[in-house]
Amino acid sequence: MASPDQDLAPVLDKDGVRLTVDDAIATVTLTNPAKRNAQSPALWRTLAEVGRVLPGSVRVVVLRAEGKSFSAGLDRQMFTPEGIEGEPSFTDLARGSDAEIDTAIAGFQEAFTWWRRSDIVSIAAVQGHAIGAGFQLALACDLRVVADDVQFAMRETSLGLVPDLTGTHPLVTLVGYARALEICVTGRFVRAEEAVAAGLANLAVPAGQLDDAVRDLASALLAAPRDAVIETKALILGAQERTYEEQRAAERAAQARRLRDLAGIGE
Known part of the structure; x- marks a missing residue:
């Protein structure tokens, strides 16, 4: 796919992540297609940094990836005894206390949490493989537009692990408990047609049309x-946690704020 941000100077470009900003639209691109955009702690730290440096003018954030795969999941070197140079290996993490493990994983999760902030709407443009951490990164966004060759899979359980990068909550919300459990435990592929039918994706298009479809949605x-x-967005996000009566009250309060704002009347 041609990069929609190729002519813009990057705000941030390191560790397999590039951020560019064009007025109200920011584009976050995974830039390591040779490794199928495999993820590492360094990449996660940079993704978390992206959330911190986004200009206030940004209203829509597009997450995309170079190459044939969105992200094939964790860098396999993380599974080796030596791990990635300069990073704690899985064995190092396992030797830590409960508090140390919790702190480490919470740090990893920061790369996945800011995409649902109320002041932005995030769109994942997903092609090819989105496996494990790649699937969870797509799930971190508000909306997903997928290419017709997309293959989602949650492979953590088959490796003896669990999905721990914030993906379980949105997955259950989107597809329900039974299907979420089945997808995670079997590790099977979910392809484009099923992804749209199940609510994982808002739209599926031919791979060559993915960037255009995302631009149209952003507009x-x-x-x-x-x-x-x-x-x-705040109303819809909060609806999952509120009772029916609480949601009615939240709607009334939000509308009161909008009416006063439109009328130029301060609270």
Whole structure:
């Protein structure tokens, strides 16, 4: 796929991640296609940094990847006894206390948490393999547009691990308990047609049309006033945790804020 941000100077470009900003749209690109955009702690630290340096003008964040695969999951070197140079190996993590393991994994998770902030809408453009950590990174975004060759899979359980990079909550929310459990425990592939039917993807398109489809969606998202989008996103996110009556009250409060804002009346 041609890069939509190829003519823009990167705000940040390191550890297999590039951030470019074009007014209200930021593009985060995974840039290690030779390793199928395998993920490492360094990549996660950079993704977390992206969330911290996003300009306030940004309303839509597009997450995309170079090459034929979105992300084939963890860098396999992490599974070796020596691990990745300069990083704790899995064995090193296992030797730590419960608190140390918790702190380490919480740090990894920071790369996956900021995509659902209320002030932005994030779109993952996913082609080819999105496996394990790659699947969870796509799930971290608000919306997913996929190429017709996409192959999602959650392989952690088959490796004796669990999905721990924030993917289980959105997966259950999108597809329900039974299908989420089956996808995770079997590690099978979920392809484009099923992804759309199950609610994992908003839209599937031919691979050559993926960037264009994402640009069209981003433009549509920008058509509505920003404050209304922020309030609506907060309402929809919160609906999962609220009762029906609590959600009704949240709607009323949000609408009161919007009416006052549109009328120019301060609270």
